[in-house]
Amino acid sequence: MVGLLPSQMPGRGLMIEVGVPLPALFSVRAGCIKSYTLDSDGNEHVRAFHFPGDLVGLDALGSALSPASAAPVTPSQVCAVPVEEITQRMSSNAALATQLLHKTREALRQSMALAGEFTAEQRVAAFLLYVHSRIGSGDVLRLPMTRREMGSYLRLATETVSRVLTRFERQGWLSSADKRITLHDRVQLQRLADPINLQA
Numbered sequence: 001m002v003g004l005l006p007s008q009m010p011g012r013g014l015m016i017e018v019g020v021p022l023p024a025l026f027s028v029r030a031g032c033i034k035s036y037t038l039d040s041d042g043n044e045h046v047r048a049f050h051f052p053g054d055l056v057g058l059d060a061l062g063s064a065l066s067p068a069s070a071a072p073v074t075p076s077q078v079c080a081v082p083v084e085e086i087t088q089r090m091s092s093n094a095a096l097a098t099q100l101l102h103k104t105r106e107a108l109r110q111s112m113a114l115a116g117e118f119t120a121e122q123r124v125a126a127f128l129l130y131v132h133s134r135i136g137s138g139d140v141l142r143l144p145m146t147r148r149e150m151g152s153y154l155r156l157a158t159e160t161v162s163r164v165l166t167r168f169e170r171q172g173w174l175s176s177a178d179k180r181i182t183l184h185d186r187v188q189l190q191r192l193a194d195p196i197n198l199q200a
Contacts, residue, residue, distance in 0.1 A: 015056065015078070016070035022060040024080040028052050031076025032135075032144035035059070035068045036152075046153040048111065049073070049145060051134040055103045061086070074144040113198045114154065123154040124164040126193035128174070128181060133199075136183075143179040 015026055018037055026033070033050040047068050050056045060066040061083070090097045114123060127150065132141045143150065151161040165181075168174050173185040183189065 014069060014071050016060070016066050016068070018067065018069045019065050021064065022057050022066050022083050024057065024082050025061065025086055026056040026070070027079040027081070028054050028056060029077040029079060031078075032073040033070055033076055033078070034073050034145065034149065035070045037068050044149075044152060046145075046149050048107070049131075049153065051131075055100075055107075058100075058104050058107050061100075061104075073149065110198065113196050116196070118196055120154075120156050120160050120164050121167070122192050122196055123156060124150075124161060124168070125189040126196040126198040127154055128183070129186065129189055129193050130198045132181075132183060139183045139186075141181040141183065143181060146179075 015033065016022065016035075028050050030052055033054075033056050034046050035048040035050065035056065036044050036046045038044055047059075050070075056070050056078070057066070059068060086096075086100075090100065113126075118126075128141065131143065135141070135144070145153075147161045147165075148158045151158045154161070156164075165174070165176055168189070169176060171185075171188070173183070173188050175182045175184065
C-alpha cells in the first residue's frame with residue numbers, strides 16, 4: 001500500500017478471528033488466504049479468497065469486531081499493517097485513502113457478483129476464469145483451494161462442483177488432474193461466465 005512498506009512474514013494459522021477487534025490489515029504477497037465464518041454446527045462458509053495484491057480485513061475496517069475469520073489456504077506471505085497506523089496515515093495521505101477506497105470497491109464488487117440466480121455451470125466457469133486471471137500461467141491453473149472450499153464460496157455442494165468439472169472435461173473445455181486445471185476452450189467458458197461478470 002502507498003506509504004506503508006512493512007516487512008513480509010509468513011501467513012500461518014488464524015490471522016483474523018471473527019468476533020474480535022481487527023489487529024491489522026494484511027496485504028497478500030504470495031499464496032492464498034480465505035475469509036470464512038462457521039455456523040452453529042461447525043460448518044465452514046467461505047466468504048472470499050484473497051490473492052497476491054489483495055487486502056485481507058477490509059470488511060472489518062472501521063468496525064468494532066471482525067465479521068469473519070481469515071486463514072491461509074496454502075503457504076503464504078503477507079504484510080501486516082496495524083489498524084492504528086492505517087487510520088492515522090489516512091488523514092494525511094490522500095493516495096493511501098484512495099487506494100483503500102479502490103480496494104474496498106473491488107472487494108464489494110466481487111462479493112456481489114455471485115449474488116444472482118446463476119447456474120452451477122456459470123458459477124464454476126466464472127470462478128475458474130477469475131482465478132486464472134489472478135494466478136494462472138498460460139492455459140494452466142493450479143487451484144490453491146479444495147473443491148469443498150470452492151463449492152462453499154460458490155454456494156454449491158462439493159459433488160456439484162465435481163460434476164460440473166467432469167462435464168466441462170467431456171465437452172473438451174478443460175482437463176483436470178487434482179488441483180491442476182488446463183483450460184482448452186476459454187471462449188466457451190467465457191460465454192458461460194459473462195452474466196456473472198466476476199473480473200480481476
